[in-house]
Amino acid sequence: MGIIAAVSCLLLCQVMPSHAGDDAVLYSRALKAARSRDYEFAFMNYRRLLRDHPCSRYTERALFANGEYFSFSGSALEAQEIFSSFVKAYPDSPATLFALAHLYKMALKKGREEDAQQFKNEIISLKQVSLVFRDFKEYTYLSPLNRAYRAVFQIDTIDFYVEDELFTQISY
Numbered sequence: 001m002g003i004i005a006a007v008s009c010l011l012l013c014q015v016m017p018s019h020a021g022d023d024a025v026l027y028s029r030a031l032k033a034a035r036s037r038d039y040e041f042a043f044m045n046y047r048r049l050l051r052d053h054p055c056s057r058y059t060e061r062a063l064f065a066n067g068e069y070f071s072f073s074g075s076a077l078e079a080q081e082i083f084s085s086f087v088k089a090y091p092d093s094p095a096t097l098f099a100l101a102h103l104y105k106m107a108l109k110k111g112r113e114e115d116a117q118q119f120k121n122e123i124i125s126l127k128q129v130s131l132v133f134r135d136f137k138e139y140t141y142l143s144p145l146n147r148a149y150r151a152v153f154q155i156d157t158i159d160f161y162v163e164d165e166l167f168t169q170i171s172y
Helices: 003-015 022-035 039-052 059-072 076-089 096-109 113-126
Strands: 136-142 148-154 157-162 165-171
Touching (some): 022 059, 059 076, 076 096, 096 113, 096 136, 096 148, 096 165, 113 165
Antiparallel strands (some): 136 148, 148 157, 157 165
16 A cells, blocks of 8 residues: 555544444454355445445455455446455455456456456466466465455466356466
8 A cells, every 4th residue: 555545544544433343343244244145235344344444454355345246246337446446455465366357357348458458467467477397376365255266377378266167267
């Protein structure tokens, strides 16, 4: 996170009153709902967590959950805005690879080839994979909405799976 964003967050946290542990309660509720596949209730709690506790230790996961919710519910514009913010705010997060996969897929779907190429390049450069003595390298991530993500890097393709179903594929 940039210095300006970090200072803004600190100032905002000092101005906004919150009760200790409220964010943990919201996060726990959201996670419980996600595990029960009640995505709307999970989304409501993650959204409230972001609104009421923007500096919470759960902000990263809540932000990804919001992008994921919008992406899978067909609200591409909202998903794109959230995932773009996520990638900028959390470039070292294990979820960044999968946020970029969402952005790549949305760009392809909208016919924005230039944007898709940019996301493809970011994905490839994000994980410089060496396949010495193996055919593939795999990365996994369990999302805050309790969805299992998997990226399989091979010599000439990257396959992204969500819940063991092919989500998108990148050839290079």
